[in-house]
Amino acid sequence: GAVVSxxxxxxICKSGTSVKIECRSLDFQATTMFWYxxxxxxxxxxxxxxxxxxxxxYEQGVEKDKFLxxxxxxxxxxxxxxxxxxxxxxxxICSARGRGKEKLFFGSGTQLSVL
Amino acid sequence: xxxxxxxxxxxxxxEGRISILNCDYTNSMFDYFLWYKKxxxxxxxxxxxxxxxxxxxxxxRFTVFLNKSAKxxxxxxxxxxxGDSAVYFCAARMNYGGATNKLIFGxxxxxxxxx
Numbered sequence: 001g002a003v004v005s006x007x008x009x010x011x012i013c014k015s016g017t018s019v020k021i022e023c024r025s026l027d028f029q030a031t032t033m034f035w036y037x038x039x040x041x042x043x044x045x046x047x048x049x050x051x052x053x054x055x056x057x058y059e060q061g062v063e064k065d066k067f068l069x070x071x072x073x074x075x076x077x078x079x080x081x082x083x084x085x086x087x088x089x090x091x092x093i094c095s096a097r098g099r100g101k102e103k104l105f106f107g108s109g110t111q112l113s114v115l
Numbered sequence: 116x117x118x119x120x121x122x123x124x125x126x127x128x129x130e131g132r133i134s135i136l137n138c139d140y141t142n143s144m145f146d147y148f149l150w151y152k153k154x155x156x157x158x159x160x161x162x163x164x165x166x167x168x169x170x171x172x173x174x175x176r177f178t179v180f181l182n183k184s185a186k187x188x189x190x191x192x193x194x195x196x197x198g199d200s201a202v203y204f205c206a207a208r209m210n211y212g213g214a215t216n217k218l219i220f221g222x223x224x225x226x227x228x229x230x
Contacts (some may be wrong), residue, residue: 006158027144034217044159044204044220045118093158102147102208104218106158 004096005026006107013084014115021079021110023094029074030096034104035067038091050077084114118142118209121221129229134192136224138205141186145207148189149218150179162203163190184211195228202226 003026023033032051035093036044048057048064050071057065066088068080078094081088091111095104120139128134146167151159165172165179165188172179178191189190192199202225207211 009156036220041222042221043119043194046217046219049217091156095158102164103149103161106151108158108159110154111128 004030004105004107005096009108010111012113012115015085016083018111019081019084021081021092021094021112022043023077023079024073024088025075025095025096025098025105025106028096028098028105029100030035030077031040031074032097033071033077034094034095034097035069035077035079036095038093038109044093081112084112086114088112089114117222118145119205119219119221121203121205121224123224124222125225125227126144127227127229128195130197131194133183134190134195134199134226134228136190136192136203136205136226137158138188138190139186140172140188142207142209142219143183143186145210145219146210147208148179148181148188149206149208150177151206151220152199153223159204192226195226197228197230200226200228 007022035047038044047062048056048058050069052074056069059095070078093109094107118141149164150162151160152162163174165189181188202223204223205221
């Protein structure tokens with residue numbers, strides 16, 4: 001199956017710092033990438049959708065100035081959590097889909113812990 | 116408003132027996148359903164899917180059944196194996212057209228297959 005690489009897998013940072021998470025599709029062109037967040041024992045919650053070369057579309061309640069998403073190429077999307085606070089601590093997962101494809105392929109996730 | 120619901124947070128099954136995971140949805144506009152399997156601290160991996168125009172799809176030990184009138188789908192795993200132990204998410208797609216179709220995930224069911 002298709003491979004999506006997400007990095008880093010775990011990050012611990014101080015409150016107020018910014019954290020960048022990368023998501024790469026290794027063997028296909030990801031025309032659409034999605035960013036999800038999962039709190040313990042809860043579902044995957046979609047944060048935003050990004051199409052290559054255009055601005056991301058954010059879900060209701062997700063601050064676009066706090067969660068900066070860049071999808072500059074067909075193989076790379078980044079999520080930057082700006083001025084992170086402890087309540088931003090969560091498991092962040094990216095997923096990618098190729099043009100005309102139904103299946104989503106997920107990265108391995110990033111566990112963010114903000115102290 | 117949880118549009119995709121998995122009412123059983125956990126399920127325990129003996130090895131070799133059948134595992135049945137259930138999922139209910141509320142939105143009749145969903146046109147495609149998927150099941151994902153997730154291990155701790157990893158991203159979900161695609162398992163099996165079904166289009167809303169079908170009522171059954173089978174792939175090896177995995178079969179998904181869709182009952183549109185009841186807005187219910189189920190995943191059958193038979194025979195269950197210890198390696199199947201994981202969290203299973205059902206997901207539903209709303210067809211917006213184009214590249215921005217997004218998936219709505221259920222809350223997941225933790226399956227434990229006992230040797």
